[in-house]
Amino acid sequence: MAATIKDIARVAGVSIATVSRVINNLGGYNEETEKKVLAVAKALEYRKNENARSLVQKSTKTIGVIMPEVTTAFYGDIIKGIEDVSYEHGYSVILTHAGMSGARIHESMNLMGERRVDGLIIVSVELHEAEIESLSSLGILFILLSTKTNREDTPYIKVDDFSAAYTAVNYLIENNHRIIGMAGANPDDSIAGSPRINGYIQALQDHSIKVDLNLIKAGDFSFESGKKAMQEFIEHHAEVTAVFCASDEAALGIISTCFENDLQVPKDISVVGYDNSKVSHMSIPPLTTVAQPLYEMGREGCLSLIASIQNKIKIESKVIPHELVIRKSVKKLS
Amino acid sequence: MAATIKDIARVAGVSIATVSRVINNLGGYNEETEKKVLAVAKALEYRKNENARSLVQKSTKTIGVIMPEVTTAFYGDIIKGIEDVSYEHGYSVILTHAGMSGARIHESMNLMGERRVDGLIIVSVELHEAEIESLSSLGILFILLSTKTNREDTPYIKVDDFSAAYTAVNYLIENNHRIIGMAGANPDDSIAGSPRINGYIQALQDHSIKVDLNLIKAGDFSFESGKKAMQEFIEHHAEVTAVFCASDEAALGIISTCFENDLQVPKDISVVGYDNSKVSHMSIPPLTTVAQPLYEMGREGCLSLIASIQNKIKIESKVIPHELVIRKSVKKLS
DNA sequence: TTGTAAGCGTTATCAA
DNA sequence: TTGATAACGCTTACAA
DSSP states (O other): OOHHHHHHHHHHSSSSHHHHHTTTTTOHHHHHHHHHHHHHHHHHOOOOOHHHHHHHHHHEEEEEEEOOSSSSSSHHHHHHHHHHHHHHOOOOOOOOOOGGGTTTTHHHHHHHHHHHHEEEEEEEOOOOOOOOOOOOOOOOOEEEOOOSSSSSTTTTEEOOOOHHHHHHHHHHHHTTSSSSEEEOTTTOOTTTHHHHHHHHHHHHHHOOOOGGGGGEEOOOOOHHHHEEEEEEHHHOTTTOEEEESSHHHHHHHHHHHHTTTTTTTTTTTEEEEEEEEEEGGGGSOOOOOEEEEEHHHHHHHHHHHHHHHHHHHOOEEEEEEEEEEEOOOOOOOO | OOHHHHHHHHHTTOHHHHHHHHTTTOOOOOOOHHHHHHHHHHHHTTOOHHHHHHHHHHHEEEEEEEEEESHHHHHHHHHHHHHHHHTTTTTTEEEEEEOGGGGHHHHHHHHHHTTTEEEEEEEEEOOOOHHHHHHHTTTOOEEEESSSOTTTTEEEEEEHHHHHHHHHHHHHHHTOOOOOEESSSOOTTTTTTHHHHHHHHHHHHHHTTOOGGGEEEEOOOHHHHHHHHHHHHHOOOOTTOOOEEEHHHHHHHHHHHHHHOOOOOTOEEEEEEEEEEEGGGGGSSSEEEOOOHHHHHHHHHHHHHHHHHHOOOOOOEEEEEOOOOOSSOOOOOO
16 A cells, blocks of 8 residues: 555665665765755655654663543643653554552553553552563563552652642641641542641641641542531531642632632631642632642653653652642631 | 463363363363363463464454544544454454654554554544545554545544534524624634635625624634634634534633623624533533534444454444534523 | 765565 | 465665
8 A cells, every 4th residue: 555665666776775874864875866865765655664663672662651531621731741751762653541449550551561662650650569570571661650569669750749749737836726627638648648648637637736637538539438528527617717629629628618608718717728820810719729730741751751761771760749739718817 | 471271271180272262262162171170271371372373363343543642532432432342242452542743654554554553543533545544554442533534435424613613604594694704713724624614704704694704713612822813803703603613611711701701602793612511501501502412423433343343344434423512602682 | 076875674475 | 274475665874
């Protein structure tokens, strides 16, 4: 079907080697042959076969990305960062999701192996010993984004969830809040759950505020878990003046339930979210929230990976700084 | 580095042909050799090279996806549909974005061509004559999602934006609204802009309501364009009782500005959005909005494409039904 | 400056 | 049931 360098060679009356040289701009041929080859290539609508080239070069110029099922703007931003950098460096990205709580993770890794991606980026998936094992056995360079493992040798880029949560709660305390609830975090999630809860606790303790475990409402980071938490605060802990949420969506849930119960944010209750997702500035009131630089995370991760591929250097893990984006959902108490 | 079938053949003492047969479960070998080959393959941690296979089979089992720069949950859902179907059929998806208003579209298509994807899905990108031309010249099967061209022969799947807008406005009219504004649509966008505006106009006309072009506030589907539109309504058209928005984000902008001006939704003003994005049920009040079945669109599109690849049949364009999701942002006037 | 030919890891044809 | 071998489209010594 499509023309190959053989076709060009035949039509142009040169060898395939020469065609290859011209196509790849390698030099070492006179202008005349170059012109002829280029003309024929154009006439035949030649398009190089990246696959065949990969085979001999033993490099596919491809980055694999594995992420969880969830489809939020969160991943969109990271992907965009990855794709931009890949594009700039002549790499393509091949994408797969690992299924709810990583059910499909092994198939995903296998697929990436068979496709011979040059590097692998795993986003937000919690990896256990078995997965790390098969990941290493793939023999493919990889980096984790927004997640990590308990092994030293697995490189990652993420923010420090503990200290980000600490910052957020500290901000509430600075605004004179003393009875602060927490909502939306899953304590069994050792990446995004427990560290944020611990950050919350530490901030309170550092200010000599007694920690009341009843004020920590577990959840799954969802809007609904925020709603439910606020319902419980209203029923049993009317004394709460502020809530720190483990996600923006949970924060919106808090606000929504407040609204239904005629409580005003931030007048009656203050709220801080986590993610700085697109919705956080669309809410009423605009949400004060912890920002993770997602796009940059995607970029940086992909950049490190490609550098590592090209220079065969080890990837350094990196904790990137978070930021508290202050909008209008927190009231300063006097 | 990684073991090949040659290595297996050598170690197992059989020919590479036999190894290939065993690996691919083709039958025609006795149990003993099968066991031996499988054992050696395992021992050597053999992993097939999908690339090499692609070369001889002239099929990469790969679907290319091109979409615009924008990173919203909108695309996430579509991608997920595509990826799920691909996965189920043993295809991989390779993703690229075409840049702001398609700036990178040619490079993207080129890339997909060089990667020899078996099929191509283009999401939401407006295609002009030049692009369609080079798309056809690629000789790759493709389908458009949530967009179309003015040519008969380019298959697409999308909802009918005109009639979806009509439905939304009609609903407002049924609720006895007579002075209805429109916000957020870009009239120059022939896919998602003008058809929605026209649907709005037609619905009014069919109910003998005079169309006031001043009530149509153009925009770019963003939160900000919604805010701006509402500001203008408040200043110049206080008589407006309802606003139809070309996106949920614009609708949130409307609500936000209303809130700042002490107008309550839906008590003082009713709002209908478009997209049924995740935020639409998180807003205050929950948003009545037009739903496009994004995930299904991704699935169906990918399904048609793969069917077309495998059976060499032509892809039929399809207009899929929209739905009006009724929540709480519209008030019935008496 | 150009061509010949080997080889990348497979599949597939044909013969044994 | 098995094995040789050509082929897929390309890059890259090496030779001319």
